Amino acid sequence: MNSPTPPTGTRKVLVTGGGSGIGLAVCEALLAAGGSVVAVGRRAGLLEGLAARFPGRAHALRRDLADARARDGLAAEAARLLGGLDGFVHSAGNVVHQPPGHITEEALRSQLELNLVAPLRLGEQALALLEPGGGMVFISSTLAHKPVPTSAAYSAAKAGLLQVMKTLALAGAPRQLRANAVLPGVVDTDMVRAPRLQLGEKALSPDEAEARVEAQLAGLAALHPLGLGQPAHVAEAAVHLLGAPWTTGAEYVVDGGMLL
Numbered sequence: 001m002n003s004p005t006p007p008t009g010t011r012k013v014l015v016t017g018g019g020s021g022i023g024l025a026v027c028e029a030l031l032a033a034g035g036s037v038v039a040v041g042r043r044a045g046l047l048e049g050l051a052a053r054f055p056g057r058a059h060a061l062r063r064d065l066a067d068a069r070a071r072d073g074l075a076a077e078a079a080r081l082l083g084g085l086d087g088f089v090h091s092a093g094n095v096v097h098q099p100p101g102h103i104t105e106e107a108l109r110s111q112l113e114l115n116l117v118a119p120l121r122l123g124e125q126a127l128a129l130l131e132p133g134g135g136m137v138f139i140s141s142t143l144a145h146k147p148v149p150t151s152a153a154y155s156a157a158k159a160g161l162l163q164v165m166k167t168l169a170l171a172g173a174p175r176q177l178r179a180n181a182v183l184p185g186v187v188d189t190d191m192v193r194a195p196r197l198q199l200g201e202k203a204l205s206p207d208e209a210e211a212r213v214e215a216q217l218a219g220l221a222a223l224h225p226l227g228l229g230q231p232a233h234v235a236e237a238a239v240h241l242l243g244a245p246w247t248t249g250a251e252y253v254v255d256g257g258m259l260l
């Protein structure tokens with residue numbers, strides 16, 4: 001028996017941040033369902049590892065998405081590699097925890113660029129290229145609605161991203177294009193395994209870093225009634241939204257009950 005055709009939106013998909021964490025889990029879920037992907041990031045080894053596991057169906061594109069010139073023509077390049085484009089997922093992102101009064105210019109600009117400007121620009125590209133019925137999914141965060149004292153820049157960017165998503169949903173609707181967002185709680189990826197420094201701390205020894213990460217993860221897990229999330233939990237939601245034909249402009253919270 002032939003396997004069913006994957007829904008429009010999940011067949012030929014550009015995935016930023018596709019080399020690790022949530023983006024990698026999205027690529028793996030799409031590939032398992034019979035789709036093809038172009039995975040984008042800076043670390044060539046991770047992207048090429050994925051491409052080698054799925055020859056001909058997973059493609060690697062190395063780009064620094066914080067660089068406007070490196071974003072130029074990205075969706076067209078993905079469409080060329082895939083023979084068209086019906087889906088776009090923006091999972092690339094970065095977070096730098098700093099309290100007000102200690103937010104560096106570099107951290108502020110880089111978080112706005114990667115978490116807000118890049119998805120806006122790439123969403124515009126996708127809007128022009130996606131096949132009718134296609135979908136976009138933006139990985140936002142529960143921190144868009146419920147900040148912590150160190151998340152001003154990240155929360156602002158991820159909240160702004162929701163308005164970008166809703167604008168793209170309106171603009172795409174006449175061509176049956178959809179745009180949605182997933183708002184994860186804390187998911188066990190490299191992003192939350194980076195030790196957070198206290199004010200005045202410059203560096204930690206390897207033992208201190210390990211202890212800090214363990215304490216960090218335990219503290220974060222305690223905020224979630226269902227415990228920390230795994231990348232596959234978020235990927236499942238993203239793939240659903242990519243292929244959901246009458247869902248657009250939605251904020252899909254996947255947070256193990258954290259916002260309750």
Ligand SMILES: NC(=O)c1ccc[n+]([C@@H]2O[C@H](COP(=O)([O-])OP(=O)(O)OC[C@H]3O[C@@H](n4cnc5c(N)ncnc54)[C@H](OP(=O)(O)O)[C@@H]3O)[C@@H](O)[C@H]2O)c1
Pocket residue numbers: 016017018019020021022023040041042043044046063064065066090091092093094095114139140141142183184185186187188189190191192
């Ligand atoms: N983990 C969580 O608790 C959590 C919660 C809510 C939302 N999110 C969001 O989920 C998304 C994925 O994060 P994750 O948790 O899966 O962590 P992750 O594994 O660190 O993923 C971040 C991805 O972004 C890519 N990236 C970072 N800077 C880039 C740049 N300048 N150009 C191109 N790619 C870049 C990274 O690849 P390279 O380093 O190779 O470039 C990496 O693959 C992010 O948008 C994050 O804000 C995460």
